[in-house]
Amino acid sequence: MSDRARIRLPRRTRERTPEPSAGPRVPGALAQLAVVMRTPARAAQPLFAQAPKAWQRMLPFAVVGVFVVTLLPVTIAVLTNDYALGGGWAGALGVAQTVPLLLAVTRPLHAWAVVLAADTIGGVLLIHADRVAGHAWPWTPMAIVGYLALMACLGLRESIRTLVGVWLVTGGVGAVLGFFQPADTMNTAALLFVLAGVMLALTGAVRGLGDAQQRIAEQESISEAERARRTLLEERARIARELHDVVAHHMSVITVQADSAPYRLPGMAEPVREEFAAIAAGARESLGEMRRLLTVLRGDGAGGGADGERAPQPGIDRLQQLVEATVRAGQPVELSLAAGAAGAAPPAVDLSAYRIVQEALANVVRHAPGARTRVSVTVDEDEVLVLVVNGPARDAVVVLESSGTGHGLVGMRERVRLTGGTLDTGPLPDGGFRVAARLPLNSSSEEPS
Structure with a gap:
C-alpha cells in the first residue's frame, strides 16, 4: 500500500440502520383481525385495548352495550308473556341475565359466573311457570344469545385450560338440570353445550393467532436489533483492519528507515545509533500490539492469529x-x-x-x-x-x-x-x-x- 493510502469507509456504514419493526407485518384480513383481538396485557384491561385505532378499542363496549339494551326488554317480555312468569321474577331474571354482560369486556370470567348462576336460577324458576310447556328449557333463546356473546369475550381473553373448564361446567349444569325437565318442553342444554364449544373454539383460535403474530413481531424486532448490532461490530472491525493497513505501512517504513540508518549514513555517532535502534524497537513493538488487537477483532482461531494470542500482555x-x-x-x-x-x-x-x-x-x-x-x-x-x-x-x-x-x-x-x-x-x-x-x-x- 502506498503512502497516499486512505481509509475507505464501507458504503454500508452510510446507510441507515434498520429500525426494529413496530408491529407484525402479516397479510390477510384474518391475521389483521387477530392482531386487533390479541390478549390484553393486564388482567383488568379491556378487550381490544392494544388495537391501533380508537374506534377499534371502543368496539367491544359498543357491541356489548347493544346486546344488553336489546336483550333486557326482550327477556322480560318473553318471560312474562310466553312463560307466564311473575313480573317481579321476570324483571329480576332479565337484569341478572343481561346486565352482567357489561362486565365481560374487562372481566369476562366474573361475568360468566354471575350469568351462569342467573341462568341456572331462571331454569329452576321456569319449572313451575304456568306456560313452560312447548317452550325451550332450561335455557331460553335470550339466555342462549347472551351466553354465546359471553363465550366470545371469554374466548378472546382466557387460556385454553380455562375455556375447557367453562365449557365442561356449562355442560354439567345443563345435564344436572335435565333431571328436572318439565313435561312437553324442548331441552336446550345440549344445544347450548355445542354452540358454546364452537364459539369458544373459534374465538380462542383467533386469539391464539393474534398472540402468535405478536410473538413473531417481538422476535422480528429482536432480530432486527441483533442484525443492526452485528452490522455495527462488523463495520468497526472492518475500519480497524483498514486503519491497521495504513498505520502498519507507515510504521514499517519507520522501522526500516531506523534500522538502515547506520548503513545509509556512515560515521554516525554511537548515541545516534542507539536512538535509531530505540525508534526501530518501539515501532516493532507497536506493530506487534496492533497485530494482536487485529487478531482479536478478526476472531481468528488456531491459524495465523494463534501466535498473537499466545504473546503475553504487558x-x-x-x-x-x-x-x-x-x-x-x-x-x-x-x-x-x-x-x-x-x-x-x-x-x-x-x-x-x-x-x-x-x-x-x-x-x-x-x-x-x-x-x-x-x-x-x-x-x-x-x-x-x-x-x-x-x-x-x-x-x-x-x-x-x-x-x-x-x-x-x-x-x-x-x-x-x-x-x-x-x-x-x-x-x-x-x-x-x-x-x-x-x-x-x-x-x-x-x-x-
Missing part, C-alpha cells in the same frame, strides 16, 4: 521499559515502583495499570512536552494505586499534537470500571495534570481487551 513488570522509552523520547520521567509490585496483581489489573500509565505518558508527550513527570505504582493487600503527575510544559515548546479526541481518558475510565476501581483525573494549580487510579485486586470483572 503489565506492571513492563513499566520500566515504557518509562525508559519515554525518557529516550526527551520526556523527563521518574518511576517509583514498589518492591514486589510486578506479578502481584491479577492479569486484568496488571494490564489495566500498564495501559493507564501508557496513556497518561502519551498525553504528557502530546500536551505537555518536556514537563517533569512522576509515575508511582504501589500494591497493598487490597488494591493497586497508580499515580501519574506531570508539571506544566517546559518553556514555550510547541505541542506535538493538538487534535486529540479525548478518547484516552475515556479508555482509562473504561478499564478502571471493568476492574471495579475508581479514577481521578484533573488539572493541578501549577498548570500540571494528575491521573490517579485505584484498582481492586479482588475484582471479579472480566479482563479488558
Whole structure:
C-alpha cells in the first residue's frame, strides 16, 4: 500500500440502520383481525385495548352495550308473556341475565359466573311457570344469545385450560338440570353445550393467532436489533483492519528507515545509533500490539492469529521499559515502583495499570512536552494505586499534537470500571495534570481487551 493510502469507509456504514419493526407485518384480513383481538396485557384491561385505532378499542363496549339494551326488554317480555312468569321474577331474571354482560369486556370470567348462576336460577324458576310447556328449557333463546356473546369475550381473553373448564361446567349444569325437565318442553342444554364449544373454539383460535403474530413481531424486532448490532461490530472491525493497513505501512517504513540508518549514513555517532535502534524497537513493538488487537477483532482461531494470542500482555513488570522509552523520547520521567509490585496483581489489573500509565505518558508527550513527570505504582493487600503527575510544559515548546479526541481518558475510565476501581483525573494549580487510579485486586470483572 502506498503512502497516499486512505481509509475507505464501507458504503454500508452510510446507510441507515434498520429500525426494529413496530408491529407484525402479516397479510390477510384474518391475521389483521387477530392482531386487533390479541390478549390484553393486564388482567383488568379491556378487550381490544392494544388495537391501533380508537374506534377499534371502543368496539367491544359498543357491541356489548347493544346486546344488553336489546336483550333486557326482550327477556322480560318473553318471560312474562310466553312463560307466564311473575313480573317481579321476570324483571329480576332479565337484569341478572343481561346486565352482567357489561362486565365481560374487562372481566369476562366474573361475568360468566354471575350469568351462569342467573341462568341456572331462571331454569329452576321456569319449572313451575304456568306456560313452560312447548317452550325451550332450561335455557331460553335470550339466555342462549347472551351466553354465546359471553363465550366470545371469554374466548378472546382466557387460556385454553380455562375455556375447557367453562365449557365442561356449562355442560354439567345443563345435564344436572335435565333431571328436572318439565313435561312437553324442548331441552336446550345440549344445544347450548355445542354452540358454546364452537364459539369458544373459534374465538380462542383467533386469539391464539393474534398472540402468535405478536410473538413473531417481538422476535422480528429482536432480530432486527441483533442484525443492526452485528452490522455495527462488523463495520468497526472492518475500519480497524483498514486503519491497521495504513498505520502498519507507515510504521514499517519507520522501522526500516531506523534500522538502515547506520548503513545509509556512515560515521554516525554511537548515541545516534542507539536512538535509531530505540525508534526501530518501539515501532516493532507497536506493530506487534496492533497485530494482536487485529487478531482479536478478526476472531481468528488456531491459524495465523494463534501466535498473537499466545504473546503475553504487558503489565506492571513492563513499566520500566515504557518509562525508559519515554525518557529516550526527551520526556523527563521518574518511576517509583514498589518492591514486589510486578506479578502481584491479577492479569486484568496488571494490564489495566500498564495501559493507564501508557496513556497518561502519551498525553504528557502530546500536551505537555518536556514537563517533569512522576509515575508511582504501589500494591497493598487490597488494591493497586497508580499515580501519574506531570508539571506544566517546559518553556514555550510547541505541542506535538493538538487534535486529540479525548478518547484516552475515556479508555482509562473504561478499564478502571471493568476492574471495579475508581479514577481521578484533573488539572493541578501549577498548570500540571494528575491521573490517579485505584484498582481492586479482588475484582471479579472480566479482563479488558
